[in-house]
Each structure stands twice: as C-alpha cells, then as structure tokens.
Amino acid sequence: MSRTVTVLLADDETLLRAGVRAVLTSGPGIEVVAEAADGREAVDLALRHRPDVCLLDIRMPRLDGLGAAAELARVVPGTAVVMLTTFSEDAYIADALGSGAAGFLLKSGDPRELIAGVRAVAEGGACLSPTVARHVLAQLGDGRLTRGAAARARIAGLTGREREVLGLVGAGLSNAEIARRLSLVEGTVKGYVSAILAGLGVRNRVQAAILAHEAGLVPAS
Template identity: 85%
Template structure:
C-alpha cells in the first residue's frame, strides 16, 4: 500500500456518494480514485484501478454490494472491501459475512468512524461499527449459525485472556476500547487479536466476532 490510501466508492445515490467523498477528502492521506453507481461497474473499475479499499453500498441495481464483494474477493484480493449499511439491512449484513468483506459501517455513523475504518482495513485490519456488530450478532440469534458446540471446541485452544479478548471483539469493541476495559495497552490488545486470528485461521475480526457469539463468549451488555 502506498502512503496515500486509494478508495473506490460504489453507491447508486449521487448525494450519498458526494457526502462520503467529502468526508474521505477531509483526510489528506485518503484519495477517492473512482466512483460507481452499481456493483458491476465497481468490480470493473477495481480490476483496472486496484484501489486499497472499496466502499460498497449493499443495495444497488444490477449486481448488488453482496455480489460485488464476492467477486472482488476472488478477482481483486488485494482490495479490502467495506460494506456500507443501514439499520434496516441487518439480514443483508449477516448474509455478507462469508463474502470476505473486511468491514461493516453505518451510513449514518460518525464521520470519524468512516475514516478510521478505511485506514484500518487498508492496513490489513477490520472495521466493524460497534452499533452494527451488536445488531448483526443479535440477528444471528435466529439459529441459522447455531454451532455452539463446535464453536466452543474451537476456542478451547485459546488461553483465558485470549478468550476474554475474543469476547470483547465479538461485542464490537475496538482495540482501544478493549484496552481500557482490560487495563492493557492498545499495542498488547492488537497482539492478542492478531494471535487469536492466526490460531483460529480467520482473516478478519468479523469472522472472529461471529465465532465469539456462537461460543457464548460475548459479555452481556
């Protein structure tokens, strides 16, 4: 990744694209290099421009954000995908968990969250809005992913502290929030998270958050 983070923005609403572009433009280290109004155009542009990050609306005409995310994961694996969602689209976010997306952010969220999320995924991390995390995890309680026994067996190989950190990841907390909760320095939490992902064979925090929920590690709010 270059010093400037390059972003492709895909949304079928011009005014929303303009708003997101303005927010990203406020950070001198982030540059929107292409825009698209549908998923098919986004995939085509991503193949050509190879951006660091692709921000995808979930609902778009033709190929939607879910389909585009899956194609990008196969064809442009070097581009990190972040899904932009609204509270009314929890089911879509749940369906996107297997698409390889590195983040899920609210369109109506804090602009600082968007900037931090883009930077996080560009650096190989994940961006999961705490509000989105709580609602998606609650949505998954319908039993479709009820693999509790298998999940508990998987996390049994982790240390007690690692399971504690994993549970807080599942609750949607950032590294800084986990550090404050556990009275650790943020760098130590980052190391814990990296170790947990490696031991479980996960690519990002989203996958870890779901396993934490299935294993019953997410603390009650």
C-alpha cells in the same frame, strides 16, 4: 508520514456518494480514486485502479454489493471490501460475511467511524461498527444466549493470549494496533490471528469479530 489509503466508492445514490467522499477526504491520508453507480462498474474500476479499500452499498443495480464483494475477492484479493449498511439490511450481513467483506459500517454512522474503519481494513484489520454489532446481536432475540454459549464453547480451546487477541480483533484493531496494545511484534500478532482463524474455523477477521462479540470478549471502549 503513513501512506495514502486509496478508496473506490460504489453506491447508486449520487448524493450519498458525495457525502461519503466529503467525509473521507476531510482529513489527510485517504484518497477516493474512483466512484461507481453499480456493482458491475465497481468491479471494473477496481480492476483498473487496484484500490486499497472498496466501499460497497449492499443494494445496487446490475450487480448488488454482495455479488460485487464476492467477485472482488476473486479478481482483486488485495482490495479490502467494506459494506455500507442500514439497520433495515441486517439480514444481508450474514450473507456478506461469506462473501469476503472485511467490514460493515452504517451509512448514518459517525464520520470518524467511517474514516477509522477504512484505515483499519487498509492495514489488514477488521471493521465492524460497534453500533452495527450491537444491533445485529440484539436482533438475535431469544437465541442470543444460546449463540453466546455456543461462541464461548468454540473459543474454549484458545489460549489466554489468543482470546485477548481475538477480543481486540473484535474491537476492529489492525495487527499493528494489537501489537502496540499488547507490546508484541506485529509478526507475532499475525501468527496469533492465523491460528485463531484456523482454530475457530472462520474465513476472515469479520467472522472472528462477530464470534468475539457473541462470546463477550470485546473490551469496553
């Protein structure tokens, strides 16, 4: 049996926290170890509990989700951060990419997506909701083709296998899942991912995932 994934949930809306907690604890393997009503409290509780995953609302008092994510990356780097977003908060996503977030999920999304996303980032994967990805790319408007061309140019130096791995990173798969999909050893996949991040000049898997979507590498689900 796989280990239990521990989660810290931070949102200033009590009802939303209750709903997310209910979803996460509806099945085995996930335990919500603490809840916070603002970003500062989230950082303090993360230092105390050292959770595998911290779910952060973007808009919170005292310290917002972006500030909390950046601080968590410094003080508890072993905790993966997932941002809870709404369609009205697209403008924040680019900033959050630079703050060390490992994923983005919609508050109004499919509960199964939330559970799968938390498990994926706990295993070292990226968690980019397909709905969020499609919506963000759509908001690029007329610049999307230009960005797509630029993304394809950036991945031109990758090998065929590296592009295949990048596409699966874009689909939100963890290293273990990619290894099973491609019949590789997990350590080999780790090496590919490290080489991809370095070759593309991106900081984390979510930035790589966005690039994979822009380049059209993500396989159809």
